[in-house]
Amino acid sequence: MSRTYRNPVLNADWSDPDVIRVGADFYLTASTFTKVPGLPILHSRDLVNWTIIGHAFTSGYDDVRPGCGVWAPSLRHHDGRFWIFYGDPDVGICVVSAVDPRGPWTAPHVVKPGLGLIDPCPLWDDDGQAYLVHGWARSRAGVNNRLTLHRMAPDARKVLDGGTLIIDGDLLPGYRTLEGPKLYKRDGTYWIFAPAGGVEQGWQSVFRAASIFGPYEDRIVLRQGGTDVNGPHQGGWVDTPSGGHWFMHFQDRGPYGRVVHLQPMEWNGGWPVMGTDGEPVPGGPVPVEGGGPGAPATSDDFAGPRLGLQWSWQANPDPAWWELRDGRLRLACVPGPDDLGQRPSVLGQRLPGDPCTVTTSLTLDGEGRAGLAVIGTTSAWAGLERTRGGTVLVCGDMEPVPVEHGSPVTVGARVGDGAIVTWLADTGAGPREIGAPFQATQGRWVGAVLGLFAAGSGTGQAIFDAFTVDIER
Missing domain, CATH: 2.115.10.20 (Glycosyl hydrolase domain; family 43)
Structure with a gap:
């Protein structure tokens, strides 16, 4: 057949x-x-x-x-x-x-x-x-x-x-x-x-x-x-x-x-x-028999010597922004525009056209903020922020949730029909929905982007474990 x-x-x-x-x-x-x-x-x-x-x-x-x-x-x-x-x-x-x-x-x-x-x-x-x-x-x-x-x-x-x-x-x-x-x-x-x-x-x-x-x-x-x-x-x-x-x-x-x-x-x-x-x-x-299965990569365990080919930066990257070490991605909390769509140091990939769930584990070392973002003409994100007062889980207008400094937190996004984003987090008690739903939007001639970012004065870093994209087909 x-x-x-x-x-x-x-x-x-x-x-x-x-x-x-x-x-x-x-x-x-x-x-x-x-x-x-x-x-x-x-x-x-x-x-x-x-x-x-x-x-x-x-x-x-x-x-x-x-x-x-x-x-x-x-x-x-x-x-x-x-x-x-x-x-x-x-x-x-x-x-x-x-x-x-x-x-x-x-x-x-x-x-x-x-x-x-x-x-x-x-x-x-x-x-x-x-x-x-x-x-x-x-x-x-x-x-x-x-x-x-x-x-x-x-x-x-x-x-x-x-x-x-x-x-x-x-x-x-x-x-x-x-x-x-x-x-x-x-x-x-x-x-x-x-x-x-x-x-x-x-x-x-x-x-x-x-x-x-x-x-x-x-x-x-x-x-x-x-x-x-x-x-x-x-x-x-x-x-x-x-x-x-x-x-x-x-x-x-x-x-x-x-x-x-x-x-x-x-x-x-x-x-x-x-x-x-x-x-x-x-x-x-299918036009040609025997081609075999295949799809552009989405998930990345960060275990290789280089980033997966699905990733790109929003402008020329500085090598000081990132490092792959011990099976983790480390992003420096570097200065830049608050508007994530204007920040060169965002590491991004294409938003899947099918409903999907995206998760990654994040640890924040030092001062700054970092997380998982969905970026288009408008942007939103879920992640961690650390100031002198401690480390908190943040997502839009929700009340920040204190977390133990140095402990990993799983952040995620469920992207449903119509590109409606529901934010997720697990601070140790199991995954739950956080913040308000977000309508993903297209950018200038492009679709929305799934992004990882770290922002700050340059003294902190964000450590990401495996980035996983589960696509519903």
């Missing part, structure tokens, strides 16, 4: 996914904005079960800049190397590359500088000429809803011309926010897969032309229709070794971020048909 899958296949914030196949292996990357490390590399053998194998972006901004940084990458394999092109709307179009997708990756190189240049995608043509298509961010460039094509040096060091406007969404009835182009060539025809209509209510369009410079004709190939999958769009087309065709795209789920769906795709009358007659499917047969 064939295995089946259900959507979303990546039920967390894997924003703006792009996917390729190299031999029998599939690789995927996603937007990470100002998280460090960023540009995660995921691997699969069946397009359904994915694991994180590394990151292509290891250094970013020193301060937190919500909504900035790494936007909408394109992943390609060419000339024996893996390439990722991405837009930083405040810098320009950048590229990194590697022989091994696990790294090391080259430092980012600016292919085209400028404000508002986003969503780039390359194509190396059959004659050796290279091209680069990209979109525009109105917030920086003053324009959007259009796609520009450049000739590019084959080594991806620079663009070779000023660019040609190849698709103007303002001239297409009903189009708005045309962006996220992915450029392909199939049987001599050039194809641009591009979403429009915005992340919450948009759709997926496809454009085709006999010449890469156009003229292009368009067709909407995926929309919500009668399903509950809002705004299905922006992703990548990939084939399987047996000749099947699939499309991976995101759905914006608010505090859960942009989760990833997998759609079957067929070619009919010279156009791709996605899902069921252009509407998303809830699931179906």
